[in-house]
Amino acid sequence: MGEQSAAEIKFIDPTELSKAMTNIAERSQRIVTEFLTRQASDSSLGMADPLNIGEAFFQMTAKLMADPAKLMEAQMSLWQDYFSLWQNTARRLLGEDTRPLVEADKGDRRFKDELWEQNEVFDFIKQSYLLTSRWVQGVVNNVDGLDQQTAKKVDFYTRQFIDAMAPSNFLATNPEVLRATVESGGENLLKGLNHLLEDLERGKGKLSIRMTDLDAFKIGENIASTPGKVVYRNDLIELIQYTPTTETVNKVPLMIIPPWINKYYILDLRPKNSFIRWAVAQGHTVFVLSWVNPDENLAKKSFEDYMREGPLEALEQIRIATGERQVNAIGYCLGGTLLSSTLAYMAAKGDDRILSATFFTTMTDFTEAGELSVFIDEAQLQSLEERMNKSGYLDGSEMAGTFNMLRANDLIWSFVVNNYLLGKEPFPFDLLYWNSDSTRMPAAMHSFYLRNMYLDNKLAKPGGITLAGEPIDLRKVKIPTYLISTREDHIAPWKSTFAATKLYSGPVKFVLSASGHIAGVVNPPEAGKYCYWTNAKKVKDPEAWLQGATQHEGSWWPDWNEWTAKTAGPKVPARIPGEGGLPALEDAPGSYVKVRVV
Numbered sequence: 001m002g003e004q005s006a007a008e009i010k011f012i013d014p015t016e017l018s019k020a021m022t023n024i025a026e027r028s029q030r031i032v033t034e035f036l037t038r039q040a041s042d043s044s045l046g047m048a049d050p051l052n053i054g055e056a057f058f059q060m061t062a063k064l065m066a067d068p069a070k071l072m073e074a075q076m077s078l079w080q081d082y083f084s085l086w087q088n089t090a091r092r093l094l095g096e097d098t099r100p101l102v103e104a105d106k107g108d109r110r111f112k113d114e115l116w117e118q119n120e121v122f123d124f125i126k127q128s129y130l131l132t133s134r135w136v137q138g139v140v141n142n143v144d145g146l147d148q149q150t151a152k153k154v155d156f157y158t159r160q161f162i163d164a165m166a167p168s169n170f171l172a173t174n175p176e177v178l179r180a181t182v183e184s185g186g187e188n189l190l191k192g193l194n195h196l197l198e199d200l201e202r203g204k205g206k207l208s209i210r211m212t213d214l215d216a217f218k219i220g221e222n223i224a225s226t227p228g229k230v231v232y233r234n235d236l237i238e239l240i241q242y243t244p245t246t247e248t249v250n251k252v253p254l255m256i257i258p259p260w261i262n263k264y265y266i267l268d269l270r271p272k273n274s275f276i277r278w279a280v281a282q283g284h285t286v287f288v289l290s291w292v293n294p295d296e297n298l299a300k301k302s303f304e305d306y307m308r309e310g311p312l313e314a315l316e317q318i319r320i321a322t323g324e325r326q327v328n329a330i331g332y333c334l335g336g337t338l339l340s341s342t343l344a345y346m347a348a349k350g351d352d353r354i355l356s357a358t359f360f361t362t363m364t365d366f367t368e369a370g371e372l373s374v375f376i377d378e379a380q381l382q383s384l385e386e387r388m389n390k391s392g393y394l395d396g397s398e399m400a401g402t403f404n405m406l407r408a409n410d411l412i413w414s415f416v417v418n419n420y421l422l423g424k425e426p427f428p429f430d431l432l433y434w435n436s437d438s439t440r441m442p443a444a445m446h447s448f449y450l451r452n453m454y455l456d457n458k459l460a461k462p463g464g465i466t467l468a469g470e471p472i473d474l475r476k477v478k479i480p481t482y483l484i485s486t487r488e489d490h491i492a493p494w495k496s497t498f499a500a501t502k503l504y505s506g507p508v509k510f511v512l513s514a515s516g517h518i519a520g521v522v523n524p525p526e527a528g529k530y531c532y533w534t535n536a537k538k539v540k541d542p543e544a545w546l547q548g549a550t551q552h553e554g555s556w557w558p559d560w561n562e563w564t565a566k567t568a569g570p571k572v573p574a575r576i577p578g579e580g581g582l583p584a585l586e587d588a589p590g591s592y593v594k595v596r597v598v
Contacts, residue, residue: 052153052377052379052380052383053153053157055379056150056153056154056157057154057157059146059150060140060143060146060150060154063143063144063145063146064139064140064143066145067144070142071139074135074138074139074142077135078131078132078135081101081102081131081135082128082131084101085101085124085127085128085131088100088101089120089123089124092120092123093120100123100127101127101131102127102130102131102134103130104126104130108409109409109414110166110168110409110413110414111126111168113174113175113176115175115176115179116175119175122173122175125167125173126167129165129166129167133162136158136162137155137158137159137162140154140155140158141155149373149377152371152373152374153374156371156374157374159408160405160408163408163409163412163413164408164413166409166413168413168417169413169416169417169421171189171421174417174421176417176422177417177421177422180421180422180423184423187423188421188422188423188424189421189423190423191423191424192419192420192421192422192423193420195210195419195420195423196419196420198210199419203397206397208397209412209415209416209419210415210419210426210436211411211415211426211429211432211435211436212426212427212428212429212432212433212436213425213426213427213428214433214436216428216433217428217430217433219265219589219593219594220587220588220589220594222270223265223268223269223270223430223433223434224264224265224268224269224588224589224593225268225270225271225589226242226243226268226271226274226276226277226280226588227242227243227587227588228240228241228242228243228286228577228587228588228589229241229243229577229578229584229585229586229587229588230290230584230585230586230587230588230590230591231317231321231577231578231580231582231583231584231585232313232314232317232321232582232585233585233590233592234309234313235292235298235301235309236291236292236294236298236301236305236306236309236310237289237290237291237292237309237310237313237314237592238289238290238292238585238590238591238592238593239287239288239289239290239314239317239318240287240288240289240290240588240589240590241285241286241287241321241575241577241578241582242276242280242285242286242287242288242577242588243280243576243577244280244283244285244574244575244576245280245281246280246281246283246574247573247574248283248571248572248573248574249283249284249285249571249572249573249574249575250283250284250285250565250568250569250570250571250572251324251568251569251570251571251572252324252326252327252328252355252567252568252569253284253285253286253287253318253322253324253327253328254279254284254285254286254287254327254328254329254330254564255287255288255289255311255314255315255318255327255328255329255330255354256276256286256287256288256289256329256330256331256332256335257289257310257311257314257329257330257331257332257335257336257338257339258288258289258290258291258332258335259332259333259334259335259336260291260306260334260335260439260441261333261334261399261439261441262333262434262435262437262438262439263290263291263293263434263437263439263593264288264289264290264291264593265434265589265593266332266431266434266518266522267288267332267522268288268589269430269431269434269522270430272524272526272527273430273522273524273527274524275521275522275524275557276288278524278525278557279561282561283568283571284568285322285574285575287314287318287321287327289310289311289314289335290589290590290592290593291310291439291592292592292595293396293439293440293592293593293595293596293597294393294439294440294441294442295392295393295440296391296392296393297392298392298393298442299388299392299393299442299443299444300442300443300444301442301444301445302442302444302445302448303338303341303444303445303448303449303452303467304467304468305445306338306445307338307341307342307345307467307468308468310338310342311329311338311339311342312342315327315353315354317582319353320580320581320582321575321577321580321581321582322575322580322581323580323581325353326352326353326354326355327353327354327355328354328355328356328357328358328564328567328568329354329356329357329358330357330358330359330360331357331358331359331360331362332360332361332362332521333360333361333362333363333491333492333517334449335362336359336360336361336362336363336364337362337363337364337449337453337459339357339359339362340357340359340362340364340459340474340477340500341459341465341467341472342354343357343474343477343479344472344473344474344476344477345467345468345470345472347472347473347476347477347478348470348471348472348473348476349470354479355479355480355567356479356480356481356482356564356566356567357477357479357480357481357482358481358482358483358484358560358564359481359482359483359484359497359500360484360521361484361485361486361489361491361492361497361517361520361521362483362492362497362500363453363492363496363497364459364460364474364497364499364500364503365457365459365460365496365499365500365503366453366454366457366459366460366496367457367460367496367499368493368495368496369454369493369496370489370490370491370492370493370496371406371490372402372406372454372491373454375402376450376454376455377455378455381447381450381451381455384447384450385443385447388441388443388446388447389443391443392442392443393440393441393442393443393446394440394441394443394446395440395597396438396439396440396597397438397597399438399439399441400435400436400438403435403491406490406491407490411435431518431522437596438597439597440597452464452465459474460474460499460503462474462475474500474503474504475503475504475505476505477503477504477505477506478504478505478506479506480506480507480508480509480563480566480567481500481504481506481507481508481509482509482511482560482563482564483497483498483500483501483508483509483510483511484511484512484513484521484556484560485497485498485510485511485512485513486512486513486514486515486516486517486519486520486521487512487513487514487515487520488514488515488516488520489516489517489520490516490517491517492517494512494542495542495543498510498542498545501538502540509534509563510535510545511532511533511534511556511559511560512532512533512534512546512549513530513531513532513556514530514531514532515529515530523555523556523557524555524557525554525555525557525558527555528554529554529555530554530555531551531552531553531554532551532552532554532555532556532559533546533549533550533551533552534549534550534552534559535548535549535550
C-alpha cells in the first residue's frame with residue numbers, strides 16, 4: 001500500500017461524520033419502509049423463481065452427483081492447483097522470482113492496479129480467485145446429460161456468481177479501494193454509501209446504478225442534436241426528417257427503423273459519431289422512426305401494429321413529404337427484424353416501395369440466439385407475461401438489467417467499485433447515457449416477439465408467421481440486401497445473423513465489422529478505428545466465409561454508402577423538412593424520445 005505518515009492521512013470531521021450518518025440512517029429507513037410496503041402488496045413474492053434458475057441447477061447437481069469419481073477427480077485437481085499456488089507464494093515471500101500459475105485475461109480491467117502483481121498477498125488472492133473460477137466453470141461445463149438450454153443457463157448464471165465474487169468487488173480485498181480509504185480517511189466509503197442511497201431512491205427501492213453523469217447530456221442539445229423536424233406523428237412513431245447539408249441529394253430517400261427496445265439516438269449520439277449526421281452529409285434525405293416510450297394505454301399494441309403504424313405508415317408519409325414512392329431502408333437490431341418481416345409482408349402483397357434493405361446486427365434465424373436465449377423458455381415467458389399483463393408493459397429497468405447482465409463486469413461491477421467503494425462520480429459518456437435511457441415494451445407486442453422469434457423461431461420458417469392476414473416468407477424478399485454484423489456481438493452473434501444470407505432470394509452482401517453490437521456499428525470513418533471484412537463469394541458456412549474474407553481497415557460506412565448508391569437514384573435539389581407535403585410539427589428530436597423511465 002506504500003508508506004504514508006499519520007500527517008498525510010485525512011480524518012473526517014466528527015461533526016460532519018455525525019451529520020452524514022444521521023442523514024444516511026433516515027434515508028435508509030425510508031427506503032426500507034417503502035420497499036417492504038411494496039413487497040407486502042406483491043403477490044408474486046415468496047418462493048417464486050421467475051428465471052427458472054433453481055430447476056436448472058437442480059438438474060446439474062443431480063447429474064454431477066451421479067458421477068462421484070469425476071467430481072472427486074475435479075476436486076483433487078483444484079487442491080493440486082492450490083498447493084502449487086501456496087508453494088509459489090511461499091517462494092515469493094522468500095525473495096524468489098516465480099511465474100504466475102494463472103493470469104487474468106489481458107482485457108480484464110478488474111486487476112489493472114499494479115499491486116495485484118507486486119504485492120504477494122494480493123497476487124495470492126487474485127490467483128486463488130482465478131483458479132477457483134476456472135475450476136467452477138470447468139466442473140459445470142463438463143456435466144454430461146444436460147439438455148442444451150439447461151446447460152446454457154447453468155453456465156450463464158455460474159459466470160454471474162463468479163463475477164459477483166471477484167475480490168475486486170470487496171473493500172478488504174481490493175488494493176485500490178484500500179488505498180483510497182486510507183488516503184481519504186474513509187471519505188470514499190461515505191460518498192459511496194451516499195451514491196448507493198441515491199441510486200436506491202431513484203429506483204424507488206430497486207438498485208438503479210448510475211453509469212454516467214445524467215446531468216451532462218441533454219437530448220436535442222449535446223446529444224441527438226442533428227437538425228431536423230418531426231413531420232408526422234401517430235400512437236407509435238414520430239417521423240423525423242433531417243435538414244440537408246448538401247445542395248443536392250439522392251432522389252431516393254433513406255428510411256431508418258431503429259429498435260424500439262432502445263431509443264433511436266444511438267445513431268445520433270454526438271456530431272462526431274452520428275451515423276444520421278454522416279448520412280445526411282453524404283446526400284441522403286434521411287427519415288428516422290422515433291418510437292414512443294409506451295405505457296399501459298398501449299398494452300394491446302401488437303407486432304402487426306408496429307409494422308402497420310411504423311414502416312408501412314412511414315412509407316406513405318415519406319411519399320407525401322417528398323413525392324417519392326420508393327425508399328432505401330435500414331433496420332437496426334429489432335428494427336431490422338421488423339424490417340425483414342415487413343419486406344416479406346410487402347412481397348406477399350406485391351408492394352415494391354422499398355428498393356434495398358440494410359440490416360444492422362439483425363437476427364432473422366434464432367436457432368443460435370446467443371446468451372439472450374438464457375432468458376427465454378416457457379416457464380420464464382409465462383412469468384414475464386403475468387407481470388406484463390398486470391402493468392400492460394415490460395418495465396424498461398427489466399430490459400436494461402437483462403442486457404447489463406450480458407456484460408456484468410463492464411456494466412455492473414465496474415460501477416459498483418467506482419461509485420460505491422471508491423466513492424467516485426461516474427464519467428460523462430454519451431453511450432452509457434443512452435444505455436441508461438431505457439424504454440418499455442407493450443405486453444402484446446413483446447410476448448409475440450419473444451414467443452414467435454426467440455422461442456419458436458417461426459420467422460425463418462416459410463409461413464410460420466402471419467401478419468395482417470398474410471403468411472410471410474423471407475425467401476420471397478428479392479431486393480438487394482446489405483447485412484452488417486459485428487464479430488464480438490453478445491446480443492446478435494454474427495454467426496447467427498449470417499444465416500440470413502441463406503434466407504433472402506435477392507443479391508446479398510454480408511459485411512463483418514470488428515468490435516461489438518454498438519461500437520462496431522457506431523464507428524465513423526474519422527475515428528480510424530477497427531476494421532471490417534468482406535467476401536464476394538457465396539459461402540454457406542460462416543467460418544469458411546471469414547477464412548476467405550478480405551480485411552479492410554477503418555469504418556464500413558463508406559463501403560455501405562458506395563453499395564447503396566446503386567439504388568439511390570440521380571441527384572435532385574435538397575429537400576427542406578416542412579416545405580414538402582408535410583408540415584413541420586416540431587424540431588427534432590421530437591417529444592417521444594424525451595420520455596424517460598427509471
